[in-house]
Structures are given as C-alpha cells and as structure tokens.
Amino acid sequence: MTEGVSSRSPQPYGERQPEGRTALFLVSSEEASPKSRSASESDSLEHARQALLTDQWTDGCWSYELEADCTIPAEYILMLHFMDELDAGLEAKLACYLRARQNSTGGWSLYYGGKTDVSCSVKVYYALKLVGDDMDAPHMRAAREAILGLGGAARANVFTRITLALFQQIPWHGVPFVPVELIFMPRWFPVTIHKVSYWSRTVAVPLSILVSLKARARNPRGFGISELFTVPPEEESNWFPVRTRLNSAFLYLEEIARKVEPWVARLIRPIALRRAERWIAQRLIGADGLGAIFPAIVNSYEALAVLGYAQDAPEQVATRMALQRLLIEREQDAYCQPCVSPVWDTALASLALTECGDSADQTAIFRGLDWLRDRQLLDEPGDWRIDRPHLRGGGWSFQFDNPYYPDVDDTSAVALALLRAEPRRYHRAIERAAEWICGMQSSNGGWGAFDVDNCYEYLNEIPFADHGALLDPPTSDVTARCVTFLAELDEVRYRPQIRCGVEFLRREQTDDGCWYGRWGSNYIYGTWCVLLALEVTGEEGERTLVERAVAWLKSVQQVDGGWGETNDSYADASLAGRGAPSTSAQTAWAMLALMAAGEPQDGALAAAANYLQHTQQPGGQWNDTEFNAPGFPRVFYLKYHGYSSYFPLWALARYRRLG
Numbered sequence: 250m251t252e253g254v255s256s257r258s259p260q261p262y263g264e265r266q267p268e269g270r271t272a273l274f275l276v277s278s279e280e281a282s283p284k285s286r287s288a289s290e291s292d293s294l295e296h297a298r299q300a301l302l303t304d305q306w307t308d309g310c311w312s313y314e315l316e317a318d319c320t321i322p323a324e325y326i327l328m329l330h331f332m333d334e335l336d337a338g339l340e341a342k343l344a345c346y347l348r349a350r351q352n353s354t355g356g357w358s359l360y361y362g363g364k365t366d367v368s369c370s371v372k373v374y375y376a377l378k379l380v381g382d383d384m385d386a387p388h389m390r391a392a393r394e395a396i397l398g399l400g401g402a403a404r405a406n407v408f409t410r411i412t413l414a415l416f417q418q419i420p421w422h423g424v425p426f427v428p429v430e431l432i433f434m435p436r437w438f439p440v441t442i443h444k445v446s447y448w449s450r451t452v453a454v455p456l457s458i459l460v461s462l463k464a465r466a467r468n469p470r471g472f473g474i475s476e477l478f479t480v481p482p483e484e485e486s487n488w489f490p491v492r493t494r495l496n497s498a499f500l501y502l503e504e505i506a507r508k509v510e511p512w513v514a515r516l517i518r519p520i521a522l523r524r525a526e527r528w529i530a531q532r533l534i535g536a537d538g539l540g541a542i543f544p545a546i547v548n549s550y551e552a553l554a555v556l557g558y559a560q561d562a563p564e565q566v567a568t569r570m571a572l573q574r575l576l577i578e579r580e581q582d583a584y585c586q587p588c589v590s591p592v593w594d595t596a597l598a599s600l601a602l603t604e605c606g607d608s609a610d611q612t613a614i615f616r617g618l619d620w621l622r623d624r625q626l627l628d629e630p631g632d633w634r635i636d637r638p639h640l641r642g643g644g645w646s647f648q649f650d651n652p653y654y655p656d657v658d659d660t661s662a663v664a665l666a667l668l669r670a671e672p673r674r675y676h677r678a679i680e681r682a683a684e685w686i687c688g689m690q691s692s693n694g695g696w697g698a699f700d701v702d703n704c705y706e707y708l709n710e711i712p713f714a715d716h717g718a719l720l721d722p723p724t725s726d727v728t729a730r731c732v733t734f735l736a737e738l739d740e741v742r743y744r745p746q747i748r749c750g751v752e753f754l755r756r757e758q759t760d761d762g763c764w765y766g767r768w769g770s771n772y773i774y775g776t777w778c779v780l781l782a783l784e785v786t787g788e789e790g791e792r793t794l795v796e797r798a799v800a801w802l803k804s805v806q807q808v809d810g811g812w813g814e815t816n817d818s819y820a821d822a823s824l825a826g827r828g829a830p831s832t833s834a835q836t837a838w839a840m841l842a843l844m845a846a847g848e849p850q851d852g853a854l855a856a857a858a859n860y861l862q863h864t865q866q867p868g869g870q871w872n873d874t875e876f877n878a879p880g881f882p883r884v885f886y887l888k889y890h891g892y893s894s895y896f897p898l899w900a901l902a903r904y905r906r907l908g
Contacts, residue, residue: 291905293862293901298869298898298902301898302602302610305617309620310595313890315888319373322376324372324547327379330379330416331551343380344380344382351373352365354391355393356395357370359885359886360816363817367400368409370392372412384476397477401478402419403423403485403488406716408716411456425460425489427457428461428513430517445705446718448540448542448721451654452544454529455525455539455553492710496710496712499710532653533564535651537649537650538568540651543575543586550565575589587885588647589649592648593647595618595620596662596663599614599670600895601896601898615674618667622675624645625682633655633689640685642685643683644656644659644660645682646659654699656698657686657727658698658726660685661686664683665734667679668738686734687735690731690750694723694753695753697724697727703720717883718885725764725766725779726769729750729764729775729779730782731746733782735747751782755794758798761801768879770815770875770876772814773805773812773838774878776798777845780845795846802843804826806839809860811833811857812831812832812839812857813828813836814827814828832871833873834892834896836897837861838896841896841900861901877889
C-alpha cells in the first residue's frame with residue numbers, strides 16, 4: 250500500500266438505514282456507541298487531533314483515499330482487456346471488491362443506499378464476465394435481471410455505450426457523434442472543446458480519437474454481453490431518446506454531420522488526429538497523467554495505443570504508472586480511485602489543526618503548508634490562460650501533479666490555510682493566489698472550479714452530454730470560499746470582488762434558506778461554505794440571509810443530534826438536508842455553519858457535539874459510510890475518506906474555543 254494512504258476498508262453500499270426524525274435531543278445512553286459516554290470533550294478532541302497528526306505523510310502532506318462508485322474499478326478491468334494487458338491477480342481482487350458492493354436488487358448503485366444505476370451495473374457485469382464469472386452464477390443472474398428490468402444495456406449512458414461499441418457489442422450509430430475534427434473548432438464556434446469544462450475536455454479529446462477511428466478492443470477472451478439487451482443491438486431504434494426540443498435539434502444536426510463525415514475524414518482526418526495527439530502529449534507533462542483524472546487517463550492510454558504508440562513508449566509508460574498509482578490494493582480486494590486529493594486534504598487538515606490552536610502542532614502545520622507552497626503553479630501553461638491570457642498564475646491543482654489545471658476551490662482553501670497559519674511566512678504565495686483568484690471571477694460575480702464564464706448551458710443538450718455535467722459554471726460553494734479568503738486577507742482592497750461575490754450568493758439562496766453544494770453533499774455543505782463567507786464580509790443586509798439559513802439548518806437536525814443528507818437531494822430538492830443517517834462530516838459542516846452565524850452555545854450545538862463525541866471510534870476518527878460529495882451531480886459520486894478525520898476535529902476545536 251502506498252505510504253500515507255489509509256488502510257481503512259471502504260464500507261459496502263447496501264441499503265439505506267431508516268431516516269432519523271427531525272428533532273433536537275441529546276444522544277441517549279443506549280445510542281451512545283461505540284465510545285464510552287464518560288469520555289470528556291477534551292479527550293475526544295485530543296484523540297481526533299492525534300489521529301490526524303498520525304495520518305500526515307513524511308513529506309508533510311495529507312492524502313486520504315478517494316473512493317467512487319464501482320464504475321471506476323470496472324473500467325480498470327475493461328481497460329486491461331481492451332489493451333490485452335491481463336493481470337489475473339489484480340483482476341481477482343477488483344472483482345472481489347465489485348461483488349461485495351452488489352445491492353439487494355442485484356445491481357450496483359452510484360453511492361451507498363442509492364438506486365440501481367443501469368450504466369454502472371452494465372459495466373460491472375461486463376467486467377465480472379471478463380474476469381471469468383459464470384453468467385449463470387446467482388449474483389450474475391440477479392445483476393442481469395436488474396439490468397433488463399431497467400430497459401437493458403441500450404438504456405445505459407453514452408459513456409457506457411461507447412465502451413460497448415469499442416468491444417463490438419453495439420453498432421457505432423448507437424454512440425454520439427464525436428469527430429476528432431472538433432479539435433479544429435475555434436472559440437466562436439457553438440460546439441468546441443474550449444467551451445466545456447476541463448474534465449469534459451480531457452475526456453473528450455482522446456475519446457474522439459477512439460470514436461473517429463472506430464477502435465476495437467483486443468478482448469482476448471472474446472466475451473460479450475448480448476444477454477443484457479432486450480432486443481438485438483442492431484435492431485435497436487431508440488439509442489437517443491429525445492430530452493428537449495433543443496436536444497432534438499442537435500440530434501438532427503448530428504445526423505447530417507454523420508452523412509458528411511466520410512468526405513471530411515478523407516480531407517482532414519489525418520491532420521486532425523495529429524493535432525489531437527499533440528494536444529494530449531502537451532498535457533502529459535505531469536506524473537499523474539492527462540488531467541490527473543481516471544477517465545481521461547484511460548482514454549489517452551487507449552487512444553495513443555490505437556495511434557500506434559508502443560507499450561514501452563515514454564508516454565505510455567508514464568500513463569500506465571499514473572493508472573497504477575490510483576489503485577488501492579489490499580490483501581483480499583482492490584479498487585481504483587478516480588483521482589487523488591492531496592492538496593485538498595492537506596489544506597483542510599491544516600485548517601483543522603490551526604483551529605485547535607495548539608502550539609505543539611505548529612511543526613506539523615508548517616510542514617504541510619511548506620509542502621503546499623512549493624506546489625503553487627506560477628508560470629506553467631494551462632488551459633485557463635485561453636480566457637485569461639494576461640493573468641499571472643498563482644493557483645494549486647487538486648492532485649499531486651496536474652499543472653495544466655489549477656483549481657480555484659483548492660487555491661482559495663490553500664491560501665486561507667496559509668493566511669490563518671502565518672501570513673508573513675507565506676506572503677508571496679498568498680498575494681499571487683489572491684491575484685489569480687480575482688482574475689478568475691466570472692462576469693456574474695461567482696467563481697467556477699476551473700474556468701471563467703463556463704456557462705454555455707445549451708451544450709448540455711448535445712447527445713454526448715446526457716450526463717448533464719459538461720460545464721463548470723460558477724457555484725455557491727466555490728464562490729463562498731473565494732469570498733472568505735479575500736475578505737480575511739484584505740476586505741478593503743478586494744471590496745469590488747467581495748461585493749460581486751456576495752451578490753451572487755444572495756441570488757443563489759433557495760426559498761428554504763439554504764445553498765446548493767456543487768462539490769459536497771449537498772445543501773448542508775453549500776450552506777456551511779456560504780455562512781463562513783458571510784461571517785467575515787460585513788456586507789449590509791446579510792443578516793436576513795444568515796437567519797434564514799440558521800432556521801433551515803436547525804429544522805433538519807436529526808434526533809441523534811447530528812445531520813445527514815442523501816445524495817438523492819441532487820435530483821429531488823425536497824430532500825435537502827434530509828434522507829440519510831447522520832454523518833460526522835455533515836454534522837461538522839452544520840456545526841461550523843451555526844458557529845459562523847454567531848449562534849449561541851445552545852441545545853443544537855450541544856447535541857451535535859455530543860453526537861460527535863459518542864460516535865468517535867477508538868482510534869480517534871469517525872467511520873462515515875455515506876458518500877459525501879458529487880463528482881457530477883446525479884451521475885457520479887465520491888467518498889472522501891479524510892472528511893471524517895479533519896472536519897469533526899475542526900468543528901469540535903471551534904466549539905471549544907467559542908465555548
């Protein structure tokens with residue numbers, strides 16, 4: 250196992266526990282498990298602090314496991330069979346992980362307690378069949394019945410169907426039209442790689458090579474999944490159900506484009522392929538692969554192989570190593586992470602320890618922050634420079650090594666950690682971060698995660714975007730974090746940016762009083778981020794926003810004193826703040842939000858602190874089973890294993906300080 254990676258096993262998905270009733274009560278003696286009720290608040294805080302310090306890597310960073318749904322480990326198996334790079338030992342462990350996460354309906358969910366997802370289930374079923382599971386085994390029969398009950402593999406999303414086309418399981422007209430010639434489209438063109446988010450861009454460019462060349466998986470065992478279709482794939486007539494009128498128009502235009510493609514391909518396809526190849530090669534400068542996210546890395550690995558790159562080519566060796574670094578391999582099973590989160594984890598862990606105010610932690614904090622300072626991206630090339638060519642760099646990426654794609658959210662979190670710990674020591678890094686963050690503000694006053702004004706909503710209607718997550722528009726949580734940092738740094742100097750950011754947040758508050766959380770689950774997370782910002786801005790008229798948010802938070806506190814919100818709230822806003830058992834991370838967010846709002850040490854906070862103390866594990870951490878963040882709302886979710894380490898510590902430390 251990689252040094253510093255937690256060895257705690259991920260929890261199985263299973264079925265959701267009953268939702269707790271909304272009330273404000275202390276945890277009863279019967280519920281106070283597994284930790285003894287005699288443990289004091291200071292003991293709980295000290296155990297959590299020591300656990301977090303123990304998790305620090307020798308180089309100063311923190312990096313916890315980042316777990317996604319079963320799509321990612323299934324795709325790892327599919328990649329091995331696409332490339333004919335079979336690894337029986339690894340495949341057996343990945344298959345063990347996948348089998349253990351099959352839910353009671355026979356399929357696989359996108360997060361713990363979620364409904365069966367047909368796209369995820371098709372990929373997992375195919376992966377298990379490739380490693381040798383008998384299609385008549387009980388778990389495979391159950392999976393097949395679940396998939397067919399949802400309409401079969403033809404109803405899977407476009408990414409799954411592209412995989413099936415690569416393995417010759419469906420015809421190519423069953424996948425979207427993604428010509429590699431898109432690489433030529435200028436910025437003014439309605440559909441171009443420059444108008445989509447960084448993650449969509451890095452996934453789509455190598456994928457366009459595979460689709461344009463109609464690549465064929467090597468599939469050495471020759472397995473197929475014809476049994477997952479309700480009608481033979483060649484007879485399927487409804488690959489693209491119409492979603493909206495605009496979607497219908499795009500489907501019509503796509504049909505026309507398919508007819509002229511042969512002429513275009515003869516004229517410029519070789520040139521387009523070389524351009525796409527160069528685009529990928531330029532962005533392989535980091536050790537973590539293209540975009541440092543699994544789908545883009547896999548697509549680039551396969552695309553370069555199809556273009557003739559040998560297995561021992563430097564680009565392929567580096568990309569294969571990037572994939573292998575994402576593996577979490579244990580004695581009995583293994584899974585693949587979608588990416589890693591060391592910059593994010595280190596910033597948040599440092600903020601939590603700084604909140605503790607213990608002088609003994611300064612060495613650990615400075616080791617972490619020095620590690621971050623040395624990774625600031627200053628003069629490196631990046632796609633963000635297309636929109637901001639004259640802006641100096643100053644951001645941080647999310648991963649170890651992803652220089653083309655600094656993250657505004659990470660940058661504001663890192664800069665805030667530097668500022669709160671020792672502003673003089675990190676003055677230059679803080680100033681460059683502030684300059685870059687201000688330059689990345691969108692015209693509506695908000696901030697996106699990676700791009701400026703990435704609001705081309707019509708692109709979510711193209712056939713390729715059935716996941717609805719093609720873009721990176723400004724969001725409340727990222728905006729709030731930027732506002733928090735700028736206001737704490739210099740409220741006067743950055744008054745114009747702060748005022749525009751607060752106005753954006755004012756418009757984004759829901760009728761219930763909460764805020765949507767794009768990068769954490771969900772309204773509890775978004776509301777925490779915004780209330781931290783409003784605590785420091787001093788803008789007029791904010792008190793009404795705060796009071797409404799506080800009332801909402803208290804209305805969704807659960808009977809055990811904690812907070813828990815289901816990821817189903819991304820599809821059904823009526824579940825905001827509800828629908829799942831309490832978790833330590835969501836309880837910590839709510840506590841921090843209430844304290845930022847200036848709430849007194851009343852029953853709500855006392856009950857929450859009591860919940861955290863009595864659900865703490867003997868090792869000082871907490872064992873949340875819930876997935877706590879979306880990668881893409883509604884279609885892809887994550888579990889940050891570090892959230893149950895630093896967020897509860899942060900909340901308890903501030904609770905003690907304010908008490």
